[in-house]
Amino acid sequence: MTKTPLFHGLAVRSLVAAGLLAWGAQAQAATPDQQGRAIASSGSGAAVACASCHGAQGQGMAAAGFPYLAGQGADYLAAQLRNFASGKRGSPIMGPIAKALNEEQIKAVAAYFSQLPRVIDVKALGARTDTYPPASDRGAWLANRGDWGHDIPACIQCHGPGGVGVGRHFPAIAGLPAQYIHRQLTAWKEKKRDPGPMALMGDIASRMSDAQMAAVSDYFSGLPQAAAGTPEPAQGDRQ
Amino acid sequence: MSQVMTGFVRAAAGAAALGMAFAAAAQPPETGSAHSAAPSAAPAFAPPAADSIPDDAFGKLVRKGQDIFLYTTRYAGKYVGNNMNCVSCHLDAGRRKDAAPLWAAYVLYPQYRKKNGHVNTLAERLQGCFRFSMNGVMPPANGETIVALETYMFWLAKGAPTGVTLAGQGFRKLPKPPEKADYTRGQDVFGQHCVLCHGADGAGQSVNGKMVFPALWGDNSYNWGAGMHSIATAAAFIKANMPLSQGGTLTDQQAWDVAYFIDAHERPQDPRFNGSVAETRRKFHDSSADLYGQEINGKVLGARSTPSGPRHGG
Secondary structure, three states: OOOOHHHHHHHHHHHHHHHHHHHOOOOOOOOHHHHHHHHHHHOEOOEOOOHHHHOOOOOOEHHHOEOOOOOOOHHHHHHHHHHHHHOOEOOOOHHHHHHOOOHHHHHHHHHHHHOOOOOOOHHHHHHOOOOOOOOOOHHHHHHHHOEHHHOEOOOHHHHOHHHOOEOOOEOOOOOOOHHHHHHHHHHHHOOOEOOOHHHHHHHHHHOOOHHHHHHHHHHHHHHHHHHOOOOOOOOOOOO | OOHHHHHHHHHHHHHHHOOOOOOHHHOOOOOOOOOOOOOOOOOOOOOOOOOOOOOOHHHHHHHHHHHHHHOHHHHOHHHOOOOOOHHHOOHHHHOOOOOOOHHHHHOOOOEEEOOOOEEEOHHHHHHHHHHHHOOOOOOOOOOHHHHHHHHHHHHHOOOOOOOOOOOOOOOOOOOOOOOOOOHHHHHHHHHHHOHHHHOOOOOOEEEOOEEEEOOOOOOOOOOOOOHHHOHHHHHHHHHHHOOOOOOOOOOHHHHHHHHHHHHOOOOOOOOOOOOOHHHHHHHHOOOOOOOOOOEEOOEEOOOOOOOOOOOOOO
């Protein structure tokens, strides 16, 4: 088989990439998966390694308020990187990093994180039903029942039971750091974050009070722990 | 308002009382009228706070009813043939005005209904919801499922006047659109405002085997006997409530167009189907707001429907 210059070039590039990967250096890998993995672990140019804040397994760093990325939808993650790069989603940390990535790299790294194992127990969370939280737990009420007097639907109506995320556009929110969730809701309300598909979150956050934001952030942040070992409720049982 | 109009208005109000399970026979004929009941004249009502269900034996059944209402597939699964829940259309646990709230429906029963030509108890009305909107089978009128739902409704309607159309009852009827509802325009509206959640195939989305966004057509949706298959009913619901949390943002025209588009798709058969689509249309669907038995894109709607009712093994 005669190698065309293009083919040859790709082959050389992949060899080089493999070598760089082995060294843990910044890399342009051959396959999107390798490329994504390389950016995640080693960064690319001005983009520092994602792992340095989001963890080696994309599990995030709760204490510092860095969200997990593992298992989030690829489209969602890619859209966030594009928004960071364009400034539609303002972030002094992520802005410069996203700007250093080209579209191919964005897609690759988003795809890479989307296929990493989830860090939340989707099954346990999905089985969690908080239909009757204590009256004082406003976060649980908002999350599961909404505040329709202010046209705020229950969070789980789009993010799914237990906040595990739904499909390509609705990310998981259970187990995200409370300060991260709160910051995002505030950013939407203050129009510092792109309002999202159909402006849904921008609209909703604009109608939320700060107390609601704080309460619901705490609720979802703590939900994986609360859901661990909670059995599916028997018919008609109270929580 | 003429006598005829008044009668029609009452029928329309009844139609919307529980929203979905109303069949096409009593759908309004063409008319240019605006609202089903003068909203200004209708008394306002607010149900008890959601967190105030009493902590006693009565409250226990209220909760059971609400559980069935929110998680119908889980708590009343044997009567459900799709993956929908009552709350899919009756938003905010049946509390939301203009989304066929339960407290407004409760006080309108027993009620004479043209659909079946006799006075229907609330129990019979609820059975209809399961038969049509849930594409299922009717729970026994005095069984736990119906009694629990009635109890939940009763609690929500506490203090409401009886026999009165309350403000926010049913789905607020939309005026006729400036232009005749149109499939292609509806498709555009659908692509812009509905696909994100309900999907390009209208099948909705589930996670962990639990429906999150309901199917708007196809085998997991309401059947051809459900009220929502009427373009007028769907348009009214959509205008007030869709996209979720953005109710009132679509124009009337957009609501009519997208309702037409949704209802121009196949769904489970009308349980009253007698073997002939034409005959079933003549008996139950004879309205311009109803596409059952009409030819859309070369296919007669209803002719390829999956039989109604729960599917075995599915």
